[in-house]
Amino acid sequence: MTEERALHSGTVALIGRPNAGKSTLVNRLVGEHVSIVTHKPQTTRHRVTGIVNHPRGQVVLVDTPGMHQRRDHALNRHLNRVAAETLPGVDLLLVLVDAAKPTDEDRMALRAAAQSGRPFLLAFNKIDRVQKRAELLPLAERWTADVEPEEVHFVSALRDDGIEKLLDSIVARLPAQPPLYPPDLFTNEPMRFLAAELVREQLLENLHQEIPYGTTVVVEEFAEDEGRLQIAARILVAEKRHKGIVIGKGGQTLKRIGSRARQAMQQLFEQPVRLDLNVAVMERWMEREALFGKLGYER
Ligand SMILES: Nc1nc2c(ncn2[C@@H]2O[C@H](COP(=O)(O)OP(=O)(O)OP(=O)(O)O)[C@@H](O)[C@H]2O)c(=O)[nH]1
Numbered sequence: 001m002t003e004e005r006a007l008h009s010g011t012v013a014l015i016g017r018p019n020a021g022k023s024t025l026v027n028r029l030v031g032e033h034v035s036i037v038t039h040k041p042q043t044t045r046h047r048v049t050g051i052v053n054h055p056r057g058q059v060v061l062v063d064t065p066g067m068h069q070r071r072d073h074a075l076n077r078h079l080n081r082v083a084a085e086t087l088p089g090v091d092l093l094l095v096l097v098d099a100a101k102p103t104d105e106d107r108m109a110l111r112a113a114a115q116s117g118r119p120f121l122l123a124f125n126k127i128d129r130v131q132k133r134a135e136l137l138p139l140a141e142r143w144t145a146d147v148e149p150e151e152v153h154f155v156s157a158l159r160d161d162g163i164e165k166l167l168d169s170i171v172a173r174l175p176a177q178p179p180l181y182p183p184d185l186f187t188n189e190p191m192r193f194l195a196a197e198l199v200r201e202q203l204l205e206n207l208h209q210e211i212p213y214g215t216t217v218v219v220e221e222f223a224e225d226e227g228r229l230q231i232a233a234r235i236l237v238a239e240k241r242h243k244g245i246v247i248g249k250g251g252q253t254l255k256r257i258g259s260r261a262r263q264a265m266q267q268l269f270e271q272p273v274r275l276d277l278n279v280a281v282m283e284r285w286m287e288r289e290a291l292f293g294k295l296g297y298e299r
């Protein structure tokens, strides 16, 4: 009974500019590839929940889209809104700043946390890329001159540096209450959503320039048959000329995307997967807010 009382559990939103490493950190803490990661900014487009079960409690992490200053189309405005709307509903915020290259957009995320009225931790990520470690403390001092985080951490999500200490500090700051989810869950996201995301991850990895930003993925079939998953997904492109590029010469690009996404699904779902992909055009869908709900963007 006393042990039960000592548990701390709650929700923690990760916010920060695009590419700061939020999803990498979520995956590192959860120990599963629950949120997609690419080298391109603006990878995450939805709130994604990852659950960390810790001896002293449970952390429900909410990954968010990177906060950015681009307001060029409805989808970009929507992404900022998704991040901002997450703040009031959580127990704690974790602001992630790219220590190797802090920018105005990092400041924007930090300000949003300070203005939210929620307690927040500040973590400088990517310290593996900072040559002069002695510059980290002065950097933290400059960044906290007019905001008051509960604590400042220096981590590398990629290299697993400082992560355990960060997690301990998060758990200690959550309300004393039993876990919110059963301890064997690492996410409460539907498998269909995770499958669509893993295809989108490969679109970002395998396509260049603006093309992947105009794509989205809709899962059309998700069935289990004798322990095997049968998944069919449609890739929507924003312009006619993009369709051929996604398919590639002799279907090579689409084949590569499908094969890598399928492997990632098999690893995450721990089941054999058959994946069928097709490509269709939905002109300028990112500018047409009325379509977002149908495309899964009102989560
Ligand atoms: N060197 C280094 N790279 C990192 C670290 N953490 C993340 N990255 C890399 O940074 C890039 C972006 O990582 P993401 O986790 O997708 O970043 P994000 O903040 O979720 O980005 P958005 O979803 O676009 O907002 C990827 O190439 C990661 O491998 C780190 O600690 N060190």
Ligand SMILES: [Mg+2]
Binding pocket: 022, 023, 024, 035, 036, 037, 043, 044, 063, 064, 065, 066
């Ligand atoms: Mg992300």
